[in-house]
Amino acid sequence: MRISFPHMGNLSIALETVFRELGAQVVVPPPVSEATVKTGTGYAPVDCCLPFKIVLGTIAQALDSGADTFIMLGGNGPCRFGYFGHLAAAILRDRGYVFSTVILEGENISREVSILRREFGASRRSALRALWLGWLKLKALDEIERILHQVRPVKGMPGIASAVYRQGVQKIKAARAPEEIRRVTDAVGHCFLNCKPVTGDGIRIGLVGDIYMLLEPYVNYGLEECLESMGITTHRSIYISDWVAQHLWPHKNRRYLNNMLALARPYLSSVVGGHGLDTVANTIHYAQTGYDGVIHILPLTCMPEIVAQSILPKVTTDYDIPVLSLVLDEHSSHTGVLSRLEAFVDILHSRRRLINCQRRGKAKKRSFC
Known part of the structure; x- marks a missing residue:
């Protein structure tokens, strides 16, 4: 059994460690690249989101490199992520690929992990390690x-x-x-x-949106590095270890979900799949904690993020925080994204100068009185 898995930020490093420690042969797919996108786009239905096309391209590249088993997370709810593994397997088998899939989802995760452990001949103790x-x-x-x-912004x-x-x-x-x-x-x-980290009056931008678009630098055109090279402090609303913890420990997921629902009311009162609720809640959180702006990153045709995008203009008005939505697909370009980032940063700097002038004017008025 030669196992492989998709990239999503640094998740593949942890997965490679787990399977190598279990004694499996691991085929790490090539980093996400233009070739990955081209392969996935060529195989996928045209209206599928960019993350699916990249996952599909990654699986194809891993199979071409010798993998015969692919590990993929599943799920349920309105987001199509839960169907990625099933749909990708059907598409690639139609194209002649022969391989096995292991879909880790819901209550089946423990059972599938136990099956894999026995397949590798690993003891329960070594599996836990x-x-x-x-x-x-x-x-x-x-x-x-x-x-x-x-x-990095220093x-x-x-x-x-x-x-x-x-x-x-x-x-x-x-x-x-x-x-x-x-x-x-x-x-x-x-x-x-x-x-020393950037503090004081530096511009701060919160990053919200689809988890794959936030975590995979190739897909978001290295957005964080671009902003930080301009001296902007960024804060991403989710990290992969937080996401894994929420899915492994139900009590953490319930607490997190309750916090998100409390923040998002009255704009959104239920889960809409994916990270749509998180996008609205975290935008409000950034506004409440004094951030200068928010960047919302989403793939074209992503239903949960489209729901959130339709709500954000109201949040912008009510909380007086600028929001830039970047809707990306395989036709987007680094130049186009960079131009929009530079324009947004210019707006935030101008807005900060205006606010500072207004504050100084009020202070002078009070001192004169």
């Missing part, structure tokens, strides 16, 4: 990425910070023990010690 090591890597990768987003730091982060990712990927993961994480933090 493999899962724990993968989880620690996922947490460590998110930890150093959070530090990166605080440090003048003169974008290139250095990105290089340190990439080195940290590779060392965490190669780590074989929990203490080694901790040492690497601490070392990356130490490298950034001499650089």
Whole structure:
């Protein structure tokens, strides 16, 4: 059995660790690229969203590289993500590919994991160790990425910070023990010690939207790095370890869902699939915590995010926070996205100057009186 899985941010690093520790042969698909998009777009129905086309292209590339089993998460609800694995398998088998699929969804996750463990001949103890090591890597990768987003906007730091982060990712990927993961994480933090995070009056932008579009840099054209190279501090509303924790531990998911529903009322009072509810709730959260603007990233034809997009103009008016919606598909370009980002940043700087002038004017008026 030669196992593979799709990319979504750094998730593939944790999955590779888990399956290698279990004794499986792992075929890591190539990083998402133009070839991936071209393959997926050629195979997929035209009205499918960009994340599905990329997942489909990734599976095809992995099978071409020798994989014979593909692991995919499933789900239910209005978002089509739950059908990605099933639909991709049907399309590729129609094109002559021969392979097995393992869809991890809902109450079937424990059963499927147990079947895989027995298939690899791994004991329950070794399986738990493999899962724990993968989880620690996922947490460590998110930890150093959070530090990166605080440090990279500092003048003169974008290139250095990105290089340190990439080195940290590779060392965490190669780590074989929990203490080694901790040492690497601490070392990356130490490298950034001499650089104070951006504070005070710097422009801050919150990032919301579809999880795949937020986490996969190739798909969003390296949006975070682009903004931070302009000196903008960004905050992403979701990290992969948070998302995994919410799906593995139901009590965390309930608490998170209740928080999102409380924030989103009265604009949205129920789950609409995907991260539509999260988009509305987190936009309000960013407005309440003083962010200068929000960027909403969504794939074309994504129903949950389209619902959220229709609500955001009202949130913008009520909370006085600018929102830029980037609707992306395989026809989008880096130049087009960069132009819109630069224009949005210019608007936020102008708005900040106007607000500061108004505040100074009021202060002078009070002192004169």
